[in-house]
Every structure is written in C-alpha cells, then in structure tokens.
Amino acid sequence: MGFRTLRFVVRIRRSERYPVEIREGLLERVGGELRNGLAVSRAAVLTDSRVAALHARPLLRSLAGSGLDARVIAIPPGERSKSLPSLARVLARMHRLGVDRRTTLLNLGGGVVCDLGGFAASAYMRGLPYVNVPTTLVAQLDASLGGKVAVNTADAKNLLGAFHQPRAVLIDPSLLRTLSSRDLRCGFGEGIKAAILGSAPLFERLERDREALLGRDGEALAWTIAEAARVKMRLVEADPYEAELRRALNLGHTIAHALETDRHYGGIKHGEAVAFGVATATEVARRRRMIDSGDADRILALLEAYRLPIRLARLDVGSLLGRLRSIRMVRGGRLLFVVPTGIGRVEILEDLPDAELGSALARRRGKE
Template identity: 40%
Template sequence: MSLEKWPKIDVKADRSYPVFLGVSLEELGEFLHLQFEDVEHILIISHQVVADVYLDRLQKGLLDYRVNQIIVPAGEQEKSLERISQLTRAALECETDRKTLVIALGGGVIGDLAGFFASVFMRGIRLIQVPTTLLAQVDSSVGGKVAVNHPLGKNIIGAFYPPLAVWTDFSTLDSLPWEEVENGLAESIKHALIADRSLFEFFENEEERIKEREKSIWSEMVVRSSAVKVNIVSQDEREQGVRALLNLGHSFGHALETEMNYRGVTHGQGVSIGIAAASHLANAKGLMTIAEVDRIKQLLNRFGLPIMIPGQDPRALLERMQADKKNQGGRKILILPKGIGQAVVSRECTDQEILAAWKQVIS
C-alpha cells in the first residue's frame, strides 16, 4: 500500500519528513506499519484533557504495538527541566529504549516537551508529532524546534529535532475552546503577514465563516498556513536566514509571557500583542504606513486577539528581551513587517525605539 492515500506536503531538510493533512488518528498505525519495521514500543506523551478525548482513537490503530502513556499536567510552566527529569523516570519504568517511538499527542506545549524529551533521552529516540490544536497544526509541530523554558527566558533550552512525520487530523479542532483557536489564529495571521498577502485577505474576507467553524474554510486555513511554515523551514531548517521571519511578534510576546510567569496571557495573546508592537516599530522605521498598522490591529481585534496589555512596565519588558535567542553581540535582533505580506530582519532598533513600541501597546 502506498503513502499516496494520505494528503501531505513535505518538509525538505537535511532529513526530509512529511506533514500529513486531514488524516485520521486511527490510521497512524497503518502508516507506522508501512514505514517502520523495527518499531515495537510506542510511548505516547499527552495531558489529561487531550488524552480523555483522543487517546482511545489513536490507540485503535496501535493494537500491534506495546503502548504506554505518560500523562503530564497542562500548562506552559510544565516545559521545564524538572518535568523532563520526571518524564525520564516514567519512561524508564515503561522500559523505554533506543528503539522506542515517542508520539507527542497534544498542542504546542506537549509538542515542545515530548519533542525535547525525545531529543535527549538516550541521546535521541524517534518522534512523531500528532498536533491537536490549531496553533500546533499550523505552526509548532512543523520545523523540528523543541524546547523547555528557563526562569530567564522562554524556550532557552532546546534543540532542532525534526519528527519522522507530522500527523494532522483536522477533527481534533472540533472541540477546541475558542481561546485555543485564538492561539492558532495569531500564528496563522503572522504567517500571512510575513509571506502571503492573499492569506491575510482570506482572514479579512472569511471572518464569519472562520468564527462559525465551517469545515472547508478551516481546512483551507490550516493547509495554507501550514504551507507557509513548510516552505520557510524547507529553505532554512536551522534558522540561519529566512526562518527567523517566523519570529514576528515573538520577541515582544516571549518577553511578555516570561515577565508574567506564563500566567494571565496565552502564547497567542502574547504573539498578537507582539505583532501590534512590531507593527508600530515598523511604522516608526518607515517600513509600513499607519493605515497598514491599523489594518493589522483591526484584523487581530476582529478575532478577539488583544493588541494592548494593561499594567506592565515597558523597561522590565525591554530587559526581558535581552534573553531573546536571536540577539547577537548584545544587539537586539527583531523581525518587523514590511507592509502586509513581507517582513525583514532588523538589527538596528535602539532601546528607545523598542520602548516607544512597548508604550504603544501598554494601557
């Protein structure tokens, strides 16, 4: 039987891998049988809410394997070295070895945590990403970035560790709370801003159908947004050039998340506020008009995404940006939109310019 039965796009990298789109959880076992003869043990890492809804469906296709599950608490704060240590103990109790296949079943936090665990356990074991949230499907499951957090910065401890495959079942989006949808919409709108003006217009034109969760529109949204990520990662797997553009909004957003100790603001909300701040900075640098800034902010607002945050200290947030992974030689490296549909890497933003951008988004 051929893999052609499942729709996919391929990430072209040092070790290429498929991103399957619109497949079913139950069929993952069939794919594993076709591709990997030496898999005997599967370790599924998830959190309870996802496992309650989707674990049985996934395991229906895995009856020929020895399967264990490790359930971890939900939340960004679980991305820690302490949790990796606890995962390691649990995995050893399950007799996990170098031939084990890890399946990350969940959203971006699970993908990061399980992926980083797979990258370091016994110097690296096999991994498949099964993203169940919009954010994970359009963004975090693709590209091989895995990481945990440090008190001084988000995703500071990590690796590039591509999965063997990404297995995306659109039906897992049906039960997604709207707050989780917003997380993914922030990343999808970011993709449109940096590389696909027509996708930005799609969000403007299809607002109501997206909010009504029309299946065909959601499928188109995931496929088009994923395609942006796949195209960029295929050009620059290890973020030496164009892949840095995917961080639009993230330098600001990660600083905000860290300052708030990952409570009171979701990743998508942080990215949305970060996009607004970066847009104001881009306007100050002559990269876009104030009308374009307003258009971006209006679209974010229409989907319930914030463009302001109350009660924060802009200087404390600026200090948090010192830990950004893109920085070089003490200089802050920022991604700024250039109009709508393009972005640039800026190495010449002063602290005063960045402070001014923060003040535009702090109420």
C-alpha cells in the same frame, strides 16, 4: 463537506524528509500510518491529561489495531509543564516503561506536548524518532512543524532546546472541535503571523472567512493550516538551523517571549502574546515609515477581529525592556527584531534602541 486530504513532504536535507498529512479523521488511522508508512514497531504516547481524557482512546484503539501496544505518559496541561522538572519526570517515566531506541515517541497534544516531547526525544538515549499528532490550532499550523523543540526556564522562554525533526506530522483538524475558543483564537495569532510574513492569500482568507474559521469549518481550517504550514516549511527547508531566513518566523516573538517570561508563563497565552508582539512590531514599522499606514491598520484590525490582544492594560514596559536587554546580551549585543513591511513581507532590523521599543510598547498600553 468538500474536505480534501492534503499531504506534502518536508525536505530538511537530502537524507532527512518527512510527510505532513492533514485529514479529518486521521487520529483513527494513526496506527496504520505508523506501522505501514513508517515501519514503527514500538511506540509510547506523550500527552497532557486534558487531551488524554478527550482524545487518547481512539488513538490507542488505532495503535492496538495495528499491533502497537503503546503506554501513555500524561503531563499536567499548560505552559508550566514545558519546564526542566517536567522534562526530567517524562524521561524517568520513559525509562521505567522500558522505552528504548527502537521506540517512536508519539506526541499527542498542543505546542507544549510537541515542544517538550520533541526535546525529550532528542535527549533520551541520544535521540529517538518521534511523530507529532498536534491537537491545538497553534500546534497544527506551527508548533508541530520545523523541529525546534525546547523547554522554558524561569529566566527565559525556550532557553533549553534542540533541533530535532519529527518523522511525520499527522494533523486531524476535527480534533479542534473540542478546543476552547480562547485556544482556538490563539492559533489565529500564529496564523496571522504566518500570513504577514509570507502569504497575502492567507491574510485575505483570514479576513474574509473569519466566521467560518471561528465556527470551526473543516475545509476552511484545513486550508488555513496547510497554507500557514507551507509558509513555515518554505523557510525551514531553506534554513533548518536558523542561520538567517528562518528568523523571519520570530515576527512578534521577541516581545511575546519577554512578556510570557515576565508573567511566569501564566495569565497570557503564547498565541495572545504573539498577537501583542505583532501589534507592537507593526507600531515600530509604522513609526519608521517602513509600512504603509493602510497595511498597518489592516494587520491591527485582523488581530482584533480574532479578539486577540493588540493592547494590554497591565504592561510593565520597564521590566519588559530589562528582559529584552538580557536577550540582547546573550546575542552579542544585538536584538534582531522582525517588522512587517506589508502584507506578505517582513524585514529584520539588526537592532532596535530601547527608547524606540519603549515608546512603541507604551503606545500599546491601554484598555484590552
């Protein structure tokens, strides 16, 4: 169906580069990619139990075909597995399975598996190589890329983490066919974020091709994943350790993280929380007249077109502001806040008064 293989290389430093490959059917070729492309001789697979039931078999067959006899570690699905107790269990399993520094960890799953597995790989014996095989749209166009890995605590999302880049990212969009439609829409939350911060053509395609994308058309999805990934990798390459430029990727995330923590990592999904955060940031920009009203309306309309929440009925503004205050505290009194200033453009505010944030949030309370 006109599907092409897309491949590009991410350059973090002169010494550190890794390939990102997007191709339908790639799952069945992972063994060869590891063995021939990366000279991997030992592997272990981290996944969640839902993904394991759906997609582990072809992966293990491909690994075995390349002489890689990998053991599988499966965590329960969902955001609550991105935690310190779950990390401890994974590390203990790795130890019992005899994982050593010659072993490459293969993360087969969504953002939870990529973040948790990447962090386990950064910590285990002071660092193992890992490869991401993302299986959700959130992970294919965002979480599997860029090397930010973490777990949540009850107090704060991604509080414990590291920068640890993967050796390769192998993306098979056909895996998205088994994804729930809610999780698919979550991916467009991150996709719309990427479009706003760096690609008007992506934004336009998301508007134009909504039906094909929600219908999981392979070509449309692959193009979208590649374009969102390019937006992200441009920023990551320029600023791998998030000193400055990379911060733009946090568009929608200041509020998303507060909201997810507030709801104890249940009820609202990350992509939905990001969509709500983008809607609120758009509200802030509109009130400051930093964005043309027509562009602000386009952003809200696109989020709505993918049935993402731009309003929330159950919104505890006071509690959210409290969480944002504690983020401000650990950041030396400043709450960096990314706002859209057009389609393909953002600006970073050095701080945002509680009153302004509170009234933008209050405007977003309503019928979902």
